[in-house]
Amino acid sequence: MPTDTPKHIRDFSIIAHIDHGKSTIADRILEQTHTVAERDMEAQILDSMDIERERGITIKSQAVRVMYRADDGQEYQFNLIDTPGHVDFSYEVSRSLAACDGAVLVVDATQGVEAQTVSNALLAMNANLEIIPAINKIDLPSADPQRVRDEIEEGLAIPCDDAVEVSGKTGVGIHDLLEAVVRDIPAPGGDPDAPLKALIFDSYFDSYRGVVALVRVVDGCLRTGQRISFMQSGLTIEVEEVGVRRPANTPLDDLGVGEVGYLVTGIKDPLQIRVGDTVTDATRPAAEPLPGYREVKPMVFTGLFPIDTEDFDNLRDALDKLSLNDPAIVYTPETSVALGFGFRTGFLGLLHMEVVKERLEREFGLDLIATAPSVEYRAYMRGGELREIKSPQDMPDPAGIDRIEEPYLKVKVLVPPDYVGAVMDLTIEHRGVFEDMVYLSPTNVEMHWSMPLSELIMDYFDQLKSRTRGYASLDYEFSGYKPGDLVRLDILLAGEKIDALSFIVHRDKAQARGRVLCQKLKDIIPRQQYEVAIQAAIGGRVIARETVRAMRKDVLAKCYGGDISRKRKLLEKQKEGKKRMKAIGSVEVPQEAFMAILKVDE
Amino acid sequence: MSPAGEGDLARALYLHVPFCVRRCRYCDFATCAVSCDDPLVGAYEAALSRTAERLASAGLLSGVRTAYVGGGTPSIATAPLAGLVGAVGRLCPRLGELTCEANPDSLSPEASRILASSGVGRVSLGVQSLADPELRRLGRVHDASRARAAARGVVDAGMRLSCDLMCAIPLQTPESLALSIDGVLECGAGHVSVYPLTVEDGTPLARACEAGEEAYPDDDFEADLMELAARTLQSHGLARYEVASYALPGQRCAHNEAYWTGVPYLGVGTSAASMLTPGGYGMLREALPLLEVRAEDETLSHDETDVARVRLTMVDPPRDFVRAVDSGGRLRVEVETLTTREAVAEDMMLSLRMTEGMPPELVGRGRSCGMGAALDRAIERATGDGLAERASDGSIVPTRRGWLLGNELYGLFWGLAHD
Numbered sequence A: 001m002p003t004d005t006p007k008h009i010r011d012f013s014i015i016a017h018i019d020h021g022k023s024t025i026a027d028r029i030l031e032q033t034h035t036v037a038e039r040d041m042e043a044q045i046l047d048s049m050d051i052e053r054e055r056g057i058t059i060k061s062q063a064v065r066v067m068y069r070a071d072d073g074q075e076y077q078f079n080l081i082d083t084p085g086h087v088d089f090s091y092e093v094s095r096s097l098a099a100c101d102g103a104v105l106v107v108d109a110t111q112g113v114e115a116q117t118v119s120n121a122l123l124a125m126n127a128n129l130e131i132i133p134a135i136n137k138i139d140l141p142s143a144d145p146q147r148v149r150d151e152i153e154e155g156l157a158i159p160c161d162d163a164v165e166v167s168g169k170t171g172v173g174i175h176d177l178l179e180a181v182v183r184d185i186p187a188p189g190g191d192p193d194a195p196l197k198a199l200i201f202d203s204y205f206d207s208y209r210g211v212v213a214l215v216r217v218v219d220g221c222l223r224t225g226q227r228i229s230f231m232q233s234g235l236t237i238e239v240e241e242v243g244v245r246r247p248a249n250t251p252l253d254d255l256g257v258g259e260v261g262y263l264v265t266g267i268k269d270p271l272q273i274r275v276g277d278t279v280t281d282a283t284r285p286a287a288e289p290l291p292g293y294r295e296v297k298p299m300v301f302t303g304l305f306p307i308d309t310e311d312f313d314n315l316r317d318a319l320d321k322l323s324l325n326d327p328a329i330v331y332t333p334e335t336s337v338a339l340g341f342g343f344r345t346g347f348l349g350l351l352h353m354e355v356v357k358e359r360l361e362r363e364f365g366l367d368l369i370a371t372a373p374s375v376e377y378r379a380y381m382r383g384g385e386l387r388e389i390k391s392p393q394d395m396p397d398p399a400g401i402d403r404i405e406e407p408y409l410k411v412k413v414l415v416p417p418d419y420v421g422a423v424m425d426l427t428i429e430h431r432g433v434f435e436d437m438v439y440l441s442p443t444n445v446e447m448h449w450s451m452p453l454s455e456l457i458m459d460y461f462d463q464l465k466s467r468t469r470g471y472a473s474l475d476y477e478f479s480g481y482k483p484g485d486l487v488r489l490d491i492l493l494a495g496e497k498i499d500a501l502s503f504i505v506h507r508d509k510a511q512a513r514g515r516v517l518c519q520k521l522k523d524i525i526p527r528q529q530y531e532v533a534i535q536a537a538i539g540g541r542v543i544a545r546e547t548v549r550a551m552r553k554d555v556l557a558k559c560y561g562g563d564i565s566r567k568r569k570l571l572e573k574q575k576e577g578k579k580r581m582k583a584i585g586s587v588e589v590p591q592e593a594f595m596a597i598l599k600v601d602e
Numbered sequence B: 001m002s003p004a005g006e007g008d009l010a011r012a013l014y015l016h017v018p019f020c021v022r023r024c025r026y027c028d029f030a031t032c033a034v035s036c037d038d039p040l041v042g043a044y045e046a047a048l049s050r051t052a053e054r055l056a057s058a059g060l061l062s063g064v065r066t067a068y069v070g071g072g073t074p075s076i077a078t079a080p081l082a083g084l085v086g087a088v089g090r091l092c093p094r095l096g097e098l099t100c101e102a103n104p105d106s107l108s109p110e111a112s113r114i115l116a117s118s119g120v121g122r123v124s125l126g127v128q129s130l131a132d133p134e135l136r137r138l139g140r141v142h143d144a145s146r147a148r149a150a151a152r153g154v155v156d157a158g159m160r161l162s163c164d165l166m167c168a169i170p171l172q173t174p175e176s177l178a179l180s181i182d183g184v185l186e187c188g189a190g191h192v193s194v195y196p197l198t199v200e201d202g203t204p205l206a207r208a209c210e211a212g213e214e215a216y217p218d219d220d221f222e223a224d225l226m227e228l229a230a231r232t233l234q235s236h237g238l239a240r241y242e243v244a245s246y247a248l249p250g251q252r253c254a255h256n257e258a259y260w261t262g263v264p265y266l267g268v269g270t271s272a273a274s275m276l277t278p279g280g281y282g283m284l285r286e287a288l289p290l291l292e293v294r295a296e297d298e299t300l301s302h303d304e305t306d307v308a309r310v311r312l313t314m315v316d317p318p319r320d321f322v323r324a325v326d327s328g329g330r331l332r333v334e335v336e337t338l339t340t341r342e343a344v345a346e347d348m349m350l351s352l353r354m355t356e357g358m359p360p361e362l363v364g365r366g367r368s369c370g371m372g373a374a375l376d377r378a379i380e381r382a383t384g385d386g387l388a389e390r391a392s393d394g395s396i397v398p399t400r401r402g403w404l405l406g407n408e409l410y411g412l413f414w415g416l417a418h419d
Helices: A022-032 A050-055 A087-097 A115-126 A145-156 A174-184 A309-325 A350-364 A417-429 A460-467 A507-524 A564-579 A591-599 B039-057 B078-091 B109-117 B132-138 B144-156 B174-186 B204-210 B219-235 B254-260 B278-287 B318-327 B340-351 B360-368 B372-384 B400-404 B406-417
Strands: A009-016 A062-069 A075-082 A102-108 A130-136 A197-206 A210-219 A227-230 A236-238 A241-245 A249-252 A260-264 A278-281 A300-306 A330-336 A340-347 A368-370 A377-381 A386-389 A401-415 A433-441 A444-452 A473-483 A486-493 A503-506 A532-538 A541-548 A581-584 A587-590 B012-017 B066-071 B097-102 B122-128 B160-167 B191-196 B239-242 B245-247 B265-268 B273-276 B291-293 B309-314 B331-338 B388-390 B396-398
Touching: A009 A022, A009 A087, A009 A115, A009 A174, A022 A062, A022 A075, A022 A102, A022 A130, A022 A174, A062 A241, A062 A260, A075 A174, A087 A115, A087 A197, A102 A115, A102 A145, A102 A174, A115 A130, A115 A145, A115 A401, A115 A473, A130 A145, A130 A174, A145 A433, A145 A444, A197 A260, A197 A309, A300 A309, A300 A330, A300 A350, A309 A330, A309 A340, A309 A350, A340 A350, A350 A368, A368 A591, A401 A417, A417 A433, A417 A444, A417 A460, A444 A473, A486 A507, A503 A507, A507 A532, A507 A541, A507 A591, A564 A581, A564 B273, A564 B309, A564 B340, A564 B406, A587 A591, B012 B039, B012 B078, B012 B254, B039 B078, B039 B265, B039 B278, B039 B318, B066 B078, B066 B254, B078 B097, B078 B109, B097 B254, B109 B144, B122 B132, B122 B144, B144 B160, B144 B174, B160 B174, B160 B219, B174 B191, B174 B219, B191 B219, B219 B239, B219 B245, B219 B400, B239 B254, B254 B340, B265 B309, B273 B278, B278 B309, B309 B340, B318 B331, B331 B340, B340 B360, B340 B406, B360 B372, B372 B388, B372 B396, B372 B406, B400 B406
Parallel strands: A009 A075, A009 A102, A102 A130, B012 B066, B012 B265, B066 B097, B097 B122, B122 B160, B160 B191, B291 B331
Antiparallel strands: A062 A075, A197 A210, A197 A278, A210 A260, A227 A236, A227 A278, A241 A249, A241 A260, A300 A340, A300 A368, A330 A340, A377 A386, A377 A401, A401 A444, A401 A473, A433 A444, A486 A503, A486 A532, A532 A541, A581 A587, B191 B245, B239 B245, B265 B273, B273 B309, B309 B331, B388 B396
C-alpha cells in the first residue's frame, strides 16, 4: 500500500452519550467502505472485549484504518477512533481526541442532547476539533431530528446546517457522513521532514509480542527497525514492527504524518511505557515532546483481595498489565485482617471499577473480593496535621480530629421537565445542594447540583434512572473538598469486627444504613453450622443487630446404588462453593457481602 | 498390578433395570419410560443374565454374598425378572441375600409369589407415602391402597419387606409422615429407608420450583421430619444403622452395607457402578473383553504407581447394552482410579454414614498413608462441632447432629484425600 499524502488523510473520533449508537455507526462505516467483508461482520466489531459486547458498551477506544473512495474520485485514508460514552471513561475520550483533527458527534434522534453529549462536545471543542453533528436513529418512529438540531444549536452552540441525519441500523445517511468527513475535517498538518514525533494514545500487553503502543505520527516517519526513544521515560529500543488495524493488525514498512497505527516494542515490562509519552528518533530526536495528558485522578477506592491468598503476586502482575492499557487505575498494597493481602485500588467511578474487576477475573483467571467503594476523605487533626483517608481503616480516633472533609462534585442532570421533582427528591436525599437549572429546550432541563461523591456512588445513578424512567442523564466533575460530619460504621460477625466491611458514612444516615445493611447481610450470608450474629456499631456502640440462624440439615441421604463417585462429587461441589466464599474466623462470607453496602435502599 | 486373589473377588453384585412405566417428577435416576410389554425389557434382562454368565464362568461371581436388582422399576415385567433372578441364584454359589426393588403398581401378590419361588428373599418397595394427595403430587403411579396390597403380598410370599419413604414432600405434615410409617410397619416391613425429597437439576420438579409453582423443600421442616422418622421407627424397634436406613434386628440390608464398608462389588447394566481392587479390575477386563475404556481412562491415569481402587460405571443406554452383549460389540465404561490415600478417605467418608462409624483400624490406615496431623484436626473439628463423638471402643461415630449435617461431616474426611 503506498503511503498516502497527508492531504488524503482524515483522523477523527466518534463521540456520543452512552447508547446513542456510536459503535453501530462505526460498524456501518466498516461495512460500506468494504473494510470488513460482509460475511465477517458482527455487531460492535470494534468492541473486542467480551465485556463490551455483553454489556453493549465501549470501554476502550479502538483505532481502525478505513480506505474510502469519495465522490470526488479520490481515495482517502480515514483513521477512525471509536470512543466510550460512559462518564467514567471520559479520560479515554480525551486521550483519543488528542490523536484527531475532527469528531463526529452522534446524538440520538429520540433522546436528544444528554449529559455526556455536552461533556464530550466540550472536550472536542477544547481540543480544537472540527465537529460534525450526526443525528442518529432517524429510522425510529419517535425520531425528532428538528428538536435535536435545536438542542445542539442552543445547548452546545454548534451550528447544525451541515448536520447529517443517519441510521446506524439501516445504513441511511452513512454515505453523506463519509462525504462530510472528507469535506469538513482538515487533513493533518505535520511536517514529514521534521524529526519524528508520535503520540502514544493507548497501549496494551500482548503475551507474545510484549507492549504494543497505539500511536499517531505528528511529524516525521516511524519505520520498522528504526531506533526510537520515548521522550518521557528516556527508554531507547528498536521498533519490531509497525502497522495498522483494518481491523486485523496489518504490518507496514512505515507510518507517515497523520497516520495512526500500532507499534510493537517487544518490551516485556508494562511499566516502562506510558500512555501520553512521545516517541522520537533515537539518532535525530525532536527538540520538544508533544503535550502529554492531564494526569487522571481516581475518585473511587476499593480494596481488591484475591480469594486465594496465594494469588497476591498474580494480582499484582495483572494490575501491572491492565494499568498499561488503563492508566487511570492506581493501586497500593493493603492488608486486611479479614481478607489478607490485597491492593487499595483507585478508579474513576463505579462502572470503571466493575469493569476492571471483571477484566481481572476473566483475562487473568483471578477470583477477587472487592470491598465497598469509598472516596478519599481528609482528616485535619487537632495538631494541624492533614491525613488522607483512602480506606475506612485509616480513619483516626475521633478524639484527635478537628474536622473531616469529603470530596464534592459539580453534578449535571439533564431531564424532561416532568421529572424535575423526582430528581429534586432523590438528590436531596443524597445530600445534594441545588444550584440552578436551565431549559435547553421545552423538553430538556439541565439541573446543576453540588453533591458529595460518596453519595453519588451509593446507588444514585441507578435510582436516578429508575425514578425518571430512564430519561435522566448524568454528568459530573470534581469540584473540591467540603467539611462533613462523618463517622466510621463497623460490622461485626459473630462478635468479631470485620475490617473489610467497615465504611464511612454521614452521622445522620449511620443508623438507617447500619440497620439495612445488617438485614441485607442476613439474606446474603448462608446458614452455617452455628448461629451468626451480625452487628453494626459506631465506636463501641451497637446500633443494629440481626441473626443468621444455624443450619439444621445438610445431608445427601439418597442411595444411588453403588455410585459413590456421585456422592463424592457432590461433596467436592460443596467445597468449591465454599472456596468462592471467604472464611472469616468461623464464618463463611460470600463475595457479594462486601458490596452489599452499595445496594442499600433506604 | 498384584496377582488376583480372594480379596479381589466382588462380594456383592448389582444389576440395574433402567425402565419405569412413567418417570416421577423428582427422579434423576438412570431410567426410561417404556410400556410393560416392551420387548426391550426382556431383551435387556436377558443380556444382563448373559453378562452374569460370562462373569461366573470366569470365576468372578464365586465370592458374591449379596445381589440386588435395582432400578428403575425391576418389577415392571415379572417373567423376565424371574428369569434374571433365577440366573443370579444359579451363578452365585455363596449368595446369602437377594433383593429386588419393586414399585407397588407393578408388584401384584402373584408377582411376589413368582419372585419368591425364583429365589428373591427380600423386596425393597418404593412406597414413598401412604397419603394419596402426596403420592399424586410426587407423580407416583400408585395409590396408598395399592402400596398396602403390594407390601402385604411380599410378606405373604415369605419374603422380607423393606419400604422406602420420603419426607418433606409437598403437602406432607408430621402427622401424615407418622401415619405412613405406621402403615408400612403394619404391613410387615422389617426395614425402612427415609429419604428427604431432593430437588435435582433438570427434573420437572426442579423446573416447577424455579418457576415458583412448587416450593423448595424447607430445610428446617426436613430436619424436623427426619428426626420424627428416626424417633418413630426406633420406638417400633427399628434401629438406625445408616443415615437413612432403619431395621429390626437381623434385617439390615447386607448389600447396601457392602457399599459403605469398602468391599469390592460388581455392577452390571446401564449406569451400574462397580468398585474393584486393581486385581479384580484386571480379572474383569479379561472376563469381558468387550469392555471399552475411554482412552484417557486407559492409563489408570493420575498416579500409576499407586492405584488402590478402581471404580467403573457402564454408560451404554439399554439398547446399546443389548446390542453389545448380543453381537459382541463394545460395552462402554467410565473408569476412575483412587490412590491408597483417596481410598482411605473414601472409606472414612462412607463409614460415617453408619452407626458403627469409623473404627480405630480405619483411623490407623489413615495415619499409615500420611494423613497425620490433618486427620487429627478433622477428628477434632468433627467432635468439636458436635458432628461426631468417640464411642467406647474408640470408633468415631455420628451424633444426632451429625446425621442431619452429614455433608459437613463427610466432607471433612473426604477432604483428607489430598494434601
